[in-house]
Amino acid sequence: MKKKIWIQVIHITVILVLAAITFAYAMFQGGFVSWFLFYSFMPFAVYSLMVCVYPLHHLHVERELTKQTYQAGDDFVATIIIKRKGHFPLLYLIIQDDLPAHLETHYGQNASKIMIFPFFRKEIQIQYSLLHLPRGEHSFDYVRLKTGDFLGIVEKETYYENKVNYLVYPKMIKVRVSDLFTDYEQGELSSHSFLRQEGGFVSGIREYQAGDRFSWIDWKSSAKRNTLISKEFEQKKTSHLTVVLDGLTPYGLEPRITLTASILSAYVKAGGDIQFISLGKNVFVQPLQNPEYHLRQALYHLAFIQGEKQGQFSEMLAREWGKWQLKTNILLIVSEMNEQLMFMMEAMVRQQCHLFIMMVKENERTLSPKEQALVKRLKSKRVQIKVTTESEFLDAIAGVNSQ
Structure with missing residues (x-):
């Protein structure tokens, strides 16, 4: 506060000194030109003094949004509304919504900054948008206002506290699980797929x-x-399914999370008995017994996963697997295959687990020769494996949604 007062005093002093210089020049020099210079400068000097004392911190500032809940990929549209009591003419006003550091890095420093020329307007509205909002929690703290005079001598800046947190959930797309995971192997439909939702006997x-x-x-x-x-x-409930997500590996993380969220939502809506396990920085185990509440908890967890690599997924799976003692249908969602993970999957199969693996690759990545050999060996053990890229996955979903 003291610093702002000193800056204001300096600005006023500079303006008064310039006014005194022009007046002294007109008095001693005389003539039309010198007095014209003085009288021409005075309106700018008076306006600068008025800007110095203008209460920029007494405005009413609020932020309005088009919606309150977001999914990854949605557009964030915010409207900043500024109301002031008087009609003091503001030459310009720079309005900037204070973005969290990770969004500022993602979109740039000027993504939420707009300059307007309000002049006499009492109510000011500006709108900005952030396209394809990333998943996670985003905290907005302040709205910054900045104005000044014609001469560039005076600049006033203030911050309006407007703290709010927005949680962006993973992208979820409506899918039919049975269609999405129907796979053909060696020209024949895989008859033992546990993801089929049509009837029983x-x-x-x-x-x-x-x-x-x-x-x-x-x-x-x-x-x-x-x-x-x-x-x-015969009508029967969908069989029990445990979805296990690799939340450690940074590569392919976003499409894995999109796929996981879509499957959990679809399976719950179909009335299936499902459990979700995420192996990442923290182990998250959530049986979806109360569909709405537990699905929301699972999506909340997925919103915060950052893929901080602190070890191998295969090592964590081997360490945690013994705690679950599951002999059921297992869906593993991964992006990479290695020998340790393959050995772990073979051990799960020996324990009578029905195993299905979704390998989600980024658009330009394919299976390495080593991964191809490991996948071939697992398929020989009657492990169902589906390899897809992010674009293929989204295309498959789009095809399902258009039906």
């Missing part, structure tokens, strides 16, 4: 109805009756 037959799947048609009965006959299935 065949309980009877009936005439074909619109919407029935092609795979449900009973061809023998259709040939006998000379009309399409569909199989009827």
